[in-house]
Amino acid sequence: MAKSFKQKGKLFVISGPSGVGKGTILSRVLQEVEGDFSISMTTRSPRPGETHGKEYYFVTEEEFLLNIERDNFLEHAVVFEHMYGTPKDEVLRRLDRGRDVYLDIDVQGGLQVKAAYPEAVMIFILPPSLKVLRERIIGRNADAADVIDKRLAGALNEIKLVGEYEYYIINDDLDVAVADALAIVRAENCEVPERVSPIIRQYENETN
């Protein structure tokens, strides 16, 4: 008998303020689990070393707009004059094949995904404090003080949306945060599916 009655993959959305470490957590999680990282589509040009279909799907603006028209984005946004989006068809195809798919995305984008795909497992990464987040942002970029203040104000506004998410993880100790994320993935894969008849049938078949 099967070890699991999983019928479909799950879409895990890892969100949180910029600088909170969601990318680091996700890359550690993907080392441990079976699952695919969702590849975004963008209109920006590939940087040296970047490959179409690996870091991004690099497309023309025309092609991007066609995907919007066809409602083929779980979310999309304009960042610094370039367009970025998560192609819906590919994600759904993977989920249908039983693969889990992982998305690392800002809070607004995460909420777009939830609206387009309500079954998504929504995980919010919180900083231990805004003070720590400020230090992390300073460590990453050489932003001016007023830019940093703006980022922190944005982070607080994003944190106010935590109630839209199902899970929260405080990224204080990275190992603990990764273990939390892995527990969420494992628990979600123990969730009783909507259709239980295939489970019951397996046991019934033994009695015939």
Added chain:
Amino acid sequence: MAKSFKQKGKLFVISGPSGVGKGTILSRVLQEVEGDFSISMTTRSPRPGETHGKEYYFVTEEEFLLNIERDNFLEHAVVFEHMYGTPKDEVLRRLDRGRDVYLDIDVQGGLQVKAAYPEAVMIFILPPSLKVLRERIIGRNADAADVIDKRLAGALNEIKLVGEYEYYIINDDLDVAVADALAIVRAENCEVPERVSPIIRQYENETN
């Protein structure tokens, strides 16, 4: 800042057919986590070595009936002429203090608990197959063949109720099953609480 914004404990209900190993899984889980095993009330007499308030609360039938009248059971049942029940007041008191509480209970009892306390985290332990369950039952008791058949038919009827539960764990390899259960507990403790204002306030207070 706190490592967690937990406001209340969670009630974990571990159910499944007799012989599936739910007691073994739960005792392993309780070695790893912070939490209390719920102690049942019973009208049967203590066996040698059993202590009131440890294995059971041993009470008179009169006292038990008074608890029924006062609606002080999360569930109760009659087994071989004796009454058994899970006292509600004590469980709720622990949950209010932020302690997780664990219940090992048959499927019918589990569904009673869910009705009385819908926030309960419902976990169903499945056998890898009825064949394996039969072997485990034979290994435990010296039941006659017809009694074993009756038990297995009962197990199948209980399995048909798996859709009432939130999580399922297949107890094939005990270590895997325990790890599943621990992941569920950890993930549930990452769940965003209903009231998120205490979370948001922690970050807001930093900006004042």
